[in-house]
Amino acid sequence: MLTIENLSVKVEDKLLLKNINLNIDTGEIHVLFGPNGAGKSTLINTILGNPKYKVVEGSIYFKGKDIIDMPIYERAKLGIGISYQSPPSIPGVKLKDLLKIISKVDWESIEKMAETLHFKDFLERDVNVGFSGGEVKRSELLQLFAQNPDFIMFDEPDSGVDVENVKLIGTIINDILLEKTKKPADRKKSGLIITHMGHILDFTNVDRAHVLYNGIISCSGSPDEILNTIIRYGYERCIACYQKKKH
């Protein structure tokens, strides 16, 4: 579904991503680990098409199309979605109205999803205005449910969320947004999760993990193995792999 080849990205004059290669197949969830400042946000913003992030080399293919020159909204229309870590608020625009504008599914199922997310009371509220950390995440998931993209990036979906809600959020990401409860052959969605703590992984069936370190994917492999290593040794171990890859 998403193939990134040899991607290097600059912001202003700083090279933030170097020679990234990544392939996410239909039906897969990948997780991206990495310390602060490693370039995780740069990667998803580049996939998203944020014009602040300039591709200096490489390609991004989505559903077989080279999307490098596509504006954000065309990528969104093609099926790329994102759950922001700290989205801006849009004063005066009711969540309900935004959902109706972006929606590709019927209103009844959006209302049902709002109920599942315990978020029905927020439909009449202005988008993200005065929302707590957990409320922001649920607002994002509800918008993604309405938008119904095929490939979704989740930027820290578990940060600032209490344990109970991590379970709710993780389950909805896994079961509904990314269809992991469907038979493998019936799965049409893919996802990329950025997480610091990894709590969300207790509730999601992740297929593959990557570590981003200093703008380079220093290692890829089994999610459990990589997470355990990071928990045990921190990112110290990744530095060694990074040094190796760099040369």
Place this chain on the structure above:
Amino acid sequence: MLSKEKTLKIKKTAEEYRNVPAPHGVDINLNEYKINKSDIIIDSLEDLDREYRSQLENIGINIKEENTSGSYLQINNEAVYSHVQSKIEMMPISEALEKYDLDEYYWNLVEIKDKYTARAALELSEGFFIRVPKGVKETIPLQTCLLIGKENSSQNVHNIIIVEEGGELNIITGCTTSAHVKSGLHIGISEFYIKKNGKLTYTMIHDWGENVHVRPRTGVYIEENGVFINNYVITTPVKSIQSYPTVYCAGENSKATLQTIVYGKGQSKIDLGSKVVLSGKYSSADIVSRSIADDASEIVARGLLVGEEEEIKGHLECKGLIISDESRLYAVPELDARKANIDLSHEAAVGKIAGDQLIYLMSRGLTEDEAVSLIIKGFLSIDLSGLPPNLAKSVERIIDMTLDSI
């Protein structure tokens, strides 16, 4: 009827100010604008020809008069239609002046102190007189419309509203020009009296021509426990508007809310403000203004809260978005505190549309234009919670309609 003394006094003051420019707003040469009557005779709004009807509908007037408690239509300086279907009393001010002693109400809240007020006092003027009898609460809105129907007309308006004790009135006023009229002048004197426990909500939509000058002069007096809610919306080009209504929260626990929505387009010169004098104990006021400066428009957003009595509370919020480098947005929020134990505050902010908001909406599939227009609509949305639900809905619809044309 006015007493001889009052009539003489008005005339004398007006003569004195006949040529005196106003302190704010561009100076207008009044001789360019003629005072016209109207030759339209109708028995209902549906009798109007199509051009007028669509013009009225554009500013939210319901031609069939459904869900309205009454309708008033003035074209140029003539009341062509005045009809109520409730216990509210309404008639052209010219009729009211013959019928009632209006010494205490006519030219009582608005001072004659510039050439515009002087012209309204000296020359032919017309307007609505509305009185809500004691205890009558009418939640169904009354609609009034002031229309300039002839090129280069000077429309002189003088309105009086009296909400007697415990009464309630909700008004939607639309001001416009007929489609073929490009230039004109509108002078509007409005004097509103809200007596003890009374409530008045007044929502005004302006949709003038590109070469129309507008000079409203408004005074509102609120007695004990009285409530005044004012919503003002302009989203279409105008030559110039200058208005600085004054609300007197004179009664104990009286309340005023004034919300102004301005979308400055073309060459519009817009100078709008609200002033509230809080002289009743525990009285409170909220002034909210939202302005967008686009094209080559110039907007001045004023606000003044005067605290004259203890335990009063007032807040002034003035926010602006500046979209075009050719435009200008000048915010003047002012507080004037005259007692120790009071609570007055203000905030003013002018900025541009935030990039992260745009990216956010575009990543949901909106094009840049769609995202900008949604952010603007959100920015300009006002709090309608003080209005009866049905009225809030129709006001929302009217505002949406005017914003859709942006």
